[in-house]
Amino acid sequence: MSGSVFAQSDATRVQNNGQTCFNGYGYTLKGGDYRYTEHHEVSRRNGRITDWNVTYVGRQGQVIARKHMDFSTNPTVPVYEMTVPRTGYEEGIRHQGDTWTMFKRASADAKPQTQNFTIDPPMAADSGFNQLVQQNFSALTSGKTVHFKFAAAGRLSVIDLKASQTGTPTFEGRPAVQFTAKLDMFLVNRFVQSLKLTYDPDTKRLLEYEGIGNIPDDDGDVYPVRVSYYSDMPQVARQHDAPAAACGSVDDNGSG
Template structure:
């Protein structure tokens, strides 16, 4: 599991908020708060997933120990106890999954391909191959699916240049790169041309609904990351997680 040491008062901390709406009706499903900071020579990220009223129900920590496209991470949803992640040890990389609270943790050692993508590392991979994608060339990479404890091939296809809320942007789609990929829903991503930051994600999210089904969402990042107080980050790292977003 990933643990975060206390954040230094002088640490450079950035915060970006996001909103997740249902694609079929636009109802606000949950909020996200994305923190990024450095701890020693490692880049760390924290994501708090919040109920519409602001209470946190899930937390993800991400640590770049080497290649940005294949970080360690740990995700936990307090509503049902689901947990998944990847950790580095002297014996190699391990993926782990706990389907619900009280269930045993399953884990397996995985060999990460040189171009293998893990969790939030997808964003770093897009920026790394930005020139290729902007030139209209597709990108095929293996992507880790923790629940399967294995990598699956995905293909990123550049789409049209668009105007996103007044900003020039590039739209892309990501789909399974297998013969049955036509049956799997594509994920649509929109990146700002000016700074290559993610503006919008539309597709099946990792956050599930009360029935345990993955939700079809549109996640928007209306504002660029801003400097934030290290004390606020420390509070976010220790924030208790609620088990129900209801009253």
Template sequence: MDWLNLISTGCKHATVIAIAIMTVEVSASTAGTLKFRGDAYDLSTGKFVYSENHSEFYKEGKHAYSRVSYRDAAGKEFASKIITFLPNRTQPTYELRDVRDGYVEGIRREAGGTVYYARRKADEPMKEKRIQTPAPAVFDGGFDYFVRENFNEICAGTNKSFFFAVPIELDYFRFRVARQESGDVCRMNLELDNVLLRQIVRPIKLWYETKTGRLKKYEGISNINGPDGKSLKVRVVFTYPEK
């Protein structure tokens, strides 16, 4: 894989941080389960391609873990992910599995360290590597908490950079979040933190509701592949339960 494909792969898997877990505000006294959904549409045709069905589980008012079920147009689950947010919500451990081809990626902690692991297909061996990600480090759905912790600054126009884990490459890449416009909706781009590479790799576009801090819409390359094995380019629209 050449350097450009490697960076593109990093950008593809960064979509996980944008669409995997977008958390609804829950009061500290809340316990139980919260569910919401994201519907993904092909950017070119507008056709529905899959849904993300999120279930968040809370313990003593804190987001303990989530399960995400990816389902096709017929409602059949083809991939799933478990994300554990305690004790570090910006660096959760997680595992994503796609039953169609046996794709697996994840991060676990053992002996005080962090291990990235992944395989592309069921007939390939699992590869893994112990990695110390530089600060500020963000893993998978921890991106949403990174945005929340820096939301006011980002929406005021301050760019925020971080190192994002990419287990499929057993590596990490430096990204940034940059505001594009503000108002009732704060629109921001998730992009590589390199001025030259930003001219080559398109950003991921995110629309957050300013009042609630919730992600409303996402546009860009997906971490989910189509029937041809290539990454889908999608628009994901999120719906949340009424408070």
């Protein structure tokens, strides 16, 4: 999972019909080194998300990954595909009839792997987790623990998770709430890194994500990241040719 799994920038004015676009800025969790920008373009109809495109732009202004999500069938479990052009890595979810299938391909030369699964609410996958959090925002902020299932295509498995409020930090000088999501299994919780998500308590939009990312490093391994959805582009991102937050600012070759 990564910031893009949950993202919806607080700095963005949401369009109930049409597109809303924004950026997230990815850093290594250890050391805080800038790694990439997530450029999001979200389409809504009557307030409901229908399509969501994410383009990941690296430190040379190049596209390092793309993701397309379709929420027309389920608001929290999208049909989606993520690709990493450099390696040929792919992952996602397909849906045909009553069958839901996770798929993964480790590289361009690797054999695709698949795993069928069943929708078992409350359940989320990829950025559908953002909608699930928003649906349960009152319960979380009142101190309740929310248990749910997460379809992790990158692992070809359905994971039991639980989320609860764990803090009230500030973000860009404003009050925020922090939720922590972790495995709902007592014996393995301490061995698996938890996910920390900071939200605006009024707009219910994600401000910051801390946890395992989904963009591989030069060795092909994913690593812990912090993705921050700042109101303004950080100078370090600007210096590395990050795209503007405006809709249409990214083309197929890079940051347009």
